[in-house]
Amino acid sequence: MTSGRLFLIRDGLHALCLATFCSLYLGTFSFPAIAEELELVIVHTNDFHGHIKEEKNYAGAARISAFVLQQRERHPRVIFLDAGDAISGTPVSTMFKGLPIFEVMNLMNYDVGLLGNHEFDHGYKEIMKFRETANHPLLASNALDPRGNLIADMANYVLEVKGITVGFIGVITEKTPRMITPLGNAGLTFLDPVMVVKEEVRKMRADVDLLVLLSHLGHKEDQDLADAVPGIDLIIGGHSHTYVNPPVKIGSTYVAQAHRYGTQVGLLQLTVDTDKNSVVGFSGRLIPAAKLPAPDPAVLNRVNFFEEQVEHLVDMEITRSSRKISPNEVQGIFEKILSDTAKADFGYYNIGGIRDTIPAGPVTARHIWNIEPFSNTLVTIKIKGSDYLKLLNRERESHPSSTSISADKTYIVATNSFIGAHAVKAFGNAVQMNDLGVLVRDVVIENIKRNGLE
Ligand SMILES: [Zn+2]
Incomplete structure (x- = not known):
């Protein structure tokens, strides 16, 4: 108005x-x-x-x-x-x-x-x-x-x-x-x-x-x-x-x-x-x-x-899940897929960016859309261990990658463009971001179609 x-x-x-x-x-x-x-x-x-x-x-x-x-x-x-x-x-x-x-x-x-x-x-x-x-x-x-x-x-x-x-x-x-x-x-x-x-x-x-x-x-x-x-x-x-x-x-x-x-x-x-x-x-x-x-x-x-305008794109079954998958498990799935796809040292996906769960039964592309509705792209960031630990911030205690990081080593981390942009903003030239130009959602959907969830 x-x-x-x-x-x-x-x-x-x-x-x-x-x-x-x-x-x-x-x-x-x-x-x-x-x-x-x-x-x-x-x-x-x-x-x-x-x-x-x-x-x-x-x-x-x-x-x-x-x-x-x-x-x-x-x-x-x-x-x-x-x-x-x-x-x-x-x-x-x-x-x-x-x-x-x-x-x-x-x-x-x-x-x-x-x-x-x-x-x-x-x-x-x-x-x-x-x-x-x-x-x-x-x-x-x-x-x-x-x-x-x-x-x-x-x-x-x-x-x-x-x-x-x-x-x-x-x-x-x-x-x-x-x-x-x-x-x-x-x-x-x-x-x-x-x-x-x-x-x-x-x-x-x-x-x-x-x-x-x-x-x-x-x-x-x-x-x-x-x-x-x-x-x-x-x-x-x-x-x-x-x-x-x-x-x-x-x-x-x-x-x-x-x-x-x-x-x-x-x-x-x-x-x-x-x-x-x-x-x-x-x-x-x-x-x-x-x-x-x-x-x-x-x-x-x-x-x-x-809804009819989007149905043909999103309501196709991509796999089946034997059980409900929680946001924390979805985070792990996304990180593995992004890391594998970008051939990075590891993947990091912010838990706040995981917006839904995966249900038991048929899993459709819509479910992945609902988890990642933001249309972020897959990026890699080249980042010092000490900076990466700062980036993890609140998730530092719980995130599996944090235990294997040494502060003075440099890593390639696969993540989404939202986190990538924030890393660049926070650490400037100390971070090199490379946008792979593909949507995280598409990468995840294609990977789950091929490999399933189990
Ligand atoms: Zn809000």
Whole structure:
């Protein structure tokens, strides 16, 4: 959303309140304070990662949409929010650079969204296309382009929901530069979230009944922020993929998050006192995919339209697996395949880049796509042992290659272009990167087709 639709006036009048007010006025000629307690329902998602199609325990966009429609039929005030990382995780997202996800989200009628770190996967300039495509505003108050301008639609947003003025602030993790490809993302600034949110709360608090922070910081960070910045009623979180059921309360701030990939949908019911600008009643829980209603046909149609364009490429069986293979085992499989293919000393694949498991039974190319949706290429890096150990960082203790490294030797490591680019950024000329120009995903699919998994 790029046009100047700052305020979406759902319904300025609140008929019931007016009626009450009138009778009091006519009866007594005095104006007693009328407690205005209004109910608001919030449905929320985060870290959807392109899973518009129903598969495994992921609900798919159409069933989530049906759930939201059901809520809108039952309750007068329903808002539908997303806390970032809507894209990157499936072939349909990657092949079309994230755009189908926002098109489908339009049919689901989201009210407000957020930029997560994965919205930068195709370079920050592609975010302009997301903003043009999405009917809902995409927030992020602390992400700035090389000229110092906001990358998001806006830093904050106000929505009138039949008598309740709801303010929204958006914030993204300042660790984003370490998590995104440097390609197309040079010169960006991510400001300290606590500082920026404090300032936005100061500007907005007096003018809204309810203040909601959409956060792509992670659950622990959300709780710390709630502690550090008073005045936020509710944090709708994401990024850490945390199953938060029910939401937790820190001071007077509720903190929610709905796992990932649409396995859960968050449902919150609030009673808002619009005289005191405060939440006087709250309940919240996660609804698992299996409990959601049958698909919304309009959304399902659109999902099928996009999925049909990728099916012939990704739904072919490449092997069978006798058991489910965990992300840590998948990491080992990828490292061996990359190392063998590039004839390197060893392979290294960051565990954060392994986005899914391999199921028992038929294994399709789609499964490998879901594990590696980023379209990284296979690279080798020539790197000193001491630098390599620094690169391993948090995985240093657990990674099998780390025990056989001597600090002053030089090694050839096969890895993905994401890690390669970060190594070059960190160690400069001390590292020589060679991009083999083939996609990691294609290399892995071809290898598994030939050799199986056992
Ligand atoms: Zn994230």
